Amino acid sequence: MTPRRGERPPVPEALPVPVVDAHTHLDAAAAAQGLPADAAAVGEILDRAASAGVDRVITVADDLAAARWAAEAATWDDRVFAACAVHPTRTADFSDDDRAAIEELAKQPRVVAVGETGLDYYWDYSPPAAQRDAFAWHIDLAKRVGKPLMIHDRDAHDDILAVLDSEGSPEDVVFHCFSGDLDFARRCVERGYVLSFAGPVTFSNARALREAAAYAPLDRLLVETDAPYLTPHPYRGRPNEPYCAAYTARALAEVRGMDVADLAAAVSATANRVFSLLSVTSQHSRGERLG
Structure with missing residues (x-):
């Protein structure tokens, strides 16, 4: 039976071990279904996720308004964390005021990453030079606030690595929606980077991507939806x-020839480690008790 466009897919059976959706856009997900991007809609989305064994999410910004929304949404529900940055396609007019605002948001405790940032050579909304300048600034910000860098990489593999090599990487770098082949995966892993796989790894024409997913070390692997x-x-x-x-x-478990419970446990542990999720949750709980 052909899937009916516009309807949500069925909620699958819960995973045996819960995982973190390491990169999503809750505001856009709500809007795509005609829902307001408010706490009630976010709660409904998270409840559906929990029923499938997805117990926490990182909602990610692509412009300043979305960054402010993501940081606020992360305070509505303990299952939500945020990442803040200006997307490379939005950097043509990346101002000092924008930088100051993103920096303040990045310091908030439930903002667990700087992202998504990087390079996008598919769209021509922002000149490559402006993208590179903004990318370098976000790299520096991630190092200054001590948080992971979440990479957007579209048709820009070599230049992404060149900028990271030149600027010096933060301690943790996550390639969101990893789109490279086995060779690029090796180059990323050699540098200690984490590869996050989204829906395209399931597509029938994604043989090279599945080879990369099979290769990635288990402790450098995340799962996401985007x-x-x-x-x-x-x-x-x-x-x-x-x-x-x-x-x-x-x-991913099938691609790697492993039990899904083992895969889920591993990617959950990686998300906890890279984004310091357990520490952030503990601090939040202590704050509520003190308040």
């Missing part, structure tokens, strides 16, 4: 939500 985009097979083209990370986790 919702509302990139819905996993066989629901490609339908609205994506964090619960669909369960489909991708099962596909």
Whole structure:
């Protein structure tokens, strides 16, 4: 039966071990379904995710307004964390005021990463030079605030690595929606980077991507949705939500020839380590008790 475009995919059976959706856009996921991006809609999305074994999410910004929203949304529910940056395609007019605002947001405790930032040579919304300048600034910000850098890399593999090599990488670098082949995966892993896989790893034409997913060390592996985009097979083209990370986790386990419980436990541990999620949650709980 052909999936009906516009309808959410069915919520799958819960994973045996919960995972973190390491990169999603809760505001856009709500909007894609005609819902307001408010606490109630976020709660509904998170409840569906929990029923599939996706127990926490990192909601990611692509401009200043989205960054402010993400940082606020991370205070609405303990299952939500945020990442803040200005997307490379939005950097043509990246001002000093924008930089100051992003820096203040990045310092907030529930903002657990600087991202998504990087280079995008597919779209021509922002000149490459402006993108590189903004990318270098975000790299420096991640180092100054001591948080992971979340990379957007579209048709820019070599230049991404060149900028990271030149500027000096933060301690933790995550390639969101990893899109490279086996050779590029090796080059990233050699540098200590983490590879996060989204719905495209399930697509029928993604042989090179699956080779990279099979190669990535288990402690350098994350799963994500990038919702509302990139819905996993066989629901490609339908609205994506964090619960669909369960489909991708099962596909990754199959690609790697391992039990899905072991895969889920490993990617959850990696998310906890890279983004310091348990520490942030503990601090938040202590703050609530003191308050």
